[in-house]
Amino acid sequence: MTDLRQAGKIPRIVIGLRAGADFDPSVGAATTLAAAIKAEILGLFVQEEAMFDLAGLPFARVSKFGSTKTTPLTARLMAAAMTRSAEMCRRALSAHADKAQIRWSFSIEQGELPLTLKGNVVAGDFLVLSGIGRGLGAAQLIDELRTVPSEIRGIVIAAGQKSAGQKGPVVAIDDGDVSGELTLSLARQVAKAANATIELFVVASTDAEAERIIERARTMIEPAQRLIIKRFSPRAPEAIASALIRGDPSFVVADREGEPFHDDEAAIKLLRAARAPVVLVRRGNSADAE
Amino acid sequence: MATAASKGATSLSPLTPEMLRPLCDPRSLGFKTTAELQPIDTLIGQERALGALRFGSDIDQPGYNLFALGPQGTGRHSTIHSYLKEKASDAVAPDDWVYVHNFASAHRPKAMRLTAGSAVRFRDSMDELVEDLRHAIPEVFQSDEYRERRRAIDMEFEETQERAFEELNKKAKEQDVAILRTPMGFALAPMSEGQAIKPEVFNLLPKEQKEAIEEKISELQKDLTAVLEKLPLLQKQHRVKIRDLNAELTESIFDTSIKAIADRFAKNEVILERLTEVRKDLVDHVELFLPQNEDEAAGAVPRSPTARGADPRFNRYLVNVMISNDVDGDRKGAPLVTEDHPTLANVVGRIEHIAQFGALMTDFTMIRPGALHRANGGYLMLDARKVLTEPFCWEALKRALRSNTITIVSAAEELSLASTISLEPEPIPLKVKVVLIGERILYYLLSTLDPDFAELFKVEVDFDEELPRSAENVELYARLIASIASRERLQPFNASGVARVIEETARLAGDAERLSLKIGQLADLLREADFWAAEAKRKTIAAADVDRAVAEQIHRADRIRERSHEAIERGTVLIDTEGIATGQVNGLSVISLGSFSFGRPSRITVRVRVGSGKVIDIERETKLGGPLHSKGVLILSGYLAANYARDVPMSLWASIVFEQSYGGVDGDSASSAELYALLSALAEAPISQALAVTGSVNQYGQIQPIGGVNEKIEGFFDVCKARGLSGSQGVLIPASNVKHLMLRPDVVAAAKEGKFSIYPVETIGQGIELLTGTPAGERGAEGVFPPDSINGRVEARLMRFAENRKLFAMNDGETEKANENT
16 A cells, blocks of 8 residues: 555545454444545554464463463464464455545554554544453553544544444544544534434533533534434543443544543443444644544 | 848948938927026036936945046036036134144154134234333343443353363462463463573473472362363353343243233133233243344344345244134135145145255245145045146145145155255144045056045045936036026037037937037137138037038148048058958047047958968957957857858868958957958958948957947048949948947938938848858758858858868878869
8 A cells, every 4th residue: 555644635544453452342333433434444463473472381281261270372373373463464454444435444463452552653643442351451542542642633442332223323522622623523423424413511610601612513523414402410431431331432532631531441331332443533633633 | 030140231222311410300399599598507418417416415435436437528527527616615714723833842843733824813913912012121131221231241251261261270379380271271371480490491300399290280170170160050040040030121022922822712721721822932032132233233244045034043833823714804614625736745734844054954834734634624526537646646635635735845855865854844634625636547556556536535426437328418508508608608509500519419428319518629610610600700500510610620631631531532541441352341440539539441461271270360460450340250260160061170261351451450450341251252252342340349240339330431531422322332330339320411412412421230141141141141950151152152162261171181292282173
């Protein structure tokens, strides 16, 4: 694939892929977002050095789900498994992106995922991270969220899969800060592409603040789009989580530094409740909303 | 008393024209046209068959199925059908049968017996149930209550899972170990300063440190394994909780929907029991009603069409109606089914399959009923020949009747060709009266060769093909003609037309004293006569129209006869119809081509010389003669040996041949002709070639009846007529065949004019006298034949053969000379 970024201002979505993680939700979320904002996708498969180091140790063994037996792990086996995983990721990306007619590229690098991603993203990119999978997910995700480069426009977390065949609303969580504009803009584009309703979760402590947020939203969405407004108090992640469960959204857009995702524990709870791709926009990039 | 060999022909005179074709006098019929006659609503002359039919259809015992035997065209099918139809219409409609999914064992669909008329309603109700649930259940799953409770279960599960890992992770971290998720599973990596220890670093570590790390990892590995081992159990608990939630929220919907159906079938225990099963399965499989995945919903993966229902997921709740006896609709009474194409599948039913991505798929909705299903509780009519010639059908039918159940099997299963798993539908109890219709030969073959047959088909419904030509029966026959004319919307027949038809049916019966009961042929003749009457613009059908119909039938079929006679006329086939010849006689044979038969003369010749008492049948030697023909020739030897030169060894060598016969010859109807030729050769008495001979002979020289006498006479007549009738020409027939004569009018006319004669012959003596003009001769008081008689000359010749043979035996050299003198 050619480097499209040199040709103009095509937004880019970088998917951080690693062996052993569920890659399909990440690729699916990236494709949905790319289709909405007309972006290209870079699949970056990182063969983690730590795994090769482990495989080189004489006592290295692996345990599997539901099994009481362990099997020896060698460098040769690890290399073969890495290659297989990378190929599966490439095929998944190809299938999703080609179906949605999205330009894509795929590359494999060796190193540590956060560092490799840091070296590959540039200002304005969206970065897709794997969501919470079986075991290790939450802790690892928190670690990765903390190490994400600050210049990126947003983080996409493939937090579980939407119930098959259902088309829930696109939820935008706006606490009224400067990232709100980008949040709503993205939500609008995704909702338009998916022909979905926008549910605006207004997080405001006063009525005036809430009014301001709602007014901004009304000016931003297109006349044909349907907007549902729900209001929440700040520091009430349980209420928002409950609303996400009931609403069963197909996509969620929020502010990483704003309410309620600035708190890691709350963020994990909300990601679990959302069961949908969540885009966390970064403060300081709101100017690039369009 | 004269023997058969010696009885002369002094009193033998030709038959009178009246004896050649006993006519039916139109005036004796007593009506002008058939329009005046009361149609007849039953078969005539079939009292035996009708009695058997009544008995067989009434008796309610196992094995009393019927076999209707008789020639084609005797009205077996239509008679049985109309009788059973009436009987079935008065009977009580049998129960309905359906197949449903077996929740306990999917490959063995369950058969359900339902009261007549309820199957279709039950099927529609179940269709409605599925349709209702397809809309109602997803709404439950989209409710806030369901989502919240479901998500709570999911989150609890995820957190439990995470917690287990977190604890382990914490413990590992404290010991400088990291848990890595590799593509092959989870692994433990020793860490140093936040980084995994590289192999080269590990190798440089002191032995004690290495062992400590390995020990540490080994211990943690046990903990990791314990956590991972627990996960499937957690998943199972998670699934159970979700199932319980689904059941809790949907049970009330199921109950409401099922109750609506149960109310409709409140008195039907079988249906109520089924509804209970369905409810349980719905609760257990509520996830079936969840929306499909996106690809399926969008149609990205093409789905093959299914037998029923738009969505195969719900087929398990549908009802496949095998038999529905709609008591309020068209199907009142017991069923009467006629299966014209009785293949295995058409008789016992079949299981259809659909190809789906290269595999053959099926389910209970693709079970199709066979004739036995449709006839269950009623009557099934089958053509015996078709049943026997269709692979596996006969065995399957017997199996069903023996076991009183219908089990669906395919030909592939019978041949053990299909090794794939298919359905084994529960057999359906069978109570049916089967009527097989076939020729007599099939009945007798089955009786002889199939031991099951007599047990399963105990009622023989024997249809006669002939009726005595009595005045009473002629009257009935006229009414039968009237009935057919009325039913077929033909013009009425006038008395002359009816009389002519009756004569023709006697001809069809091959007997002047009987009438054919082959209703099919009769109906054809009537229809064709009607056609020719219309052509002639006649309002009633007359004798001329029947004559035309007969003539046209013959004309359409007689190309081969024409060619055969033409070959004789042109001298290609050598047949003399004038003059005399020694050891040569005109025999007669019949050739049957389809429904048309015709006679043809054949030259039979005999050569004799001294020998060891052997009569050679050249047909047999060349394997052109059948067993009956060979038997006839051997009888000649017996006749000669018993009648002539009884005190000396038989010293004859004779050869007999059908000249210019290149196909097979069978039957013994030419045996008298062969004997005449043999006697002529031995007596050196020439035979008149103006005469032809038919009839078989026994060892006493008595002439016995043969078949096809009319065709044989007409065959010779046609050849003579073509060459010009001389007045001396005629045919010798067995006297016992006189009653069978129904000759063509032109033959009768020639006889009337004295141009052609038919001689009824009882003995060889009569025949040889007529053929040679020489008395046969009787043994006198001294026991010898008159020397100039045929018999005397034959005996003298045989005596000379014996003497010469004796001389030859005594003096080899002289024998040949003696033979020359002979």
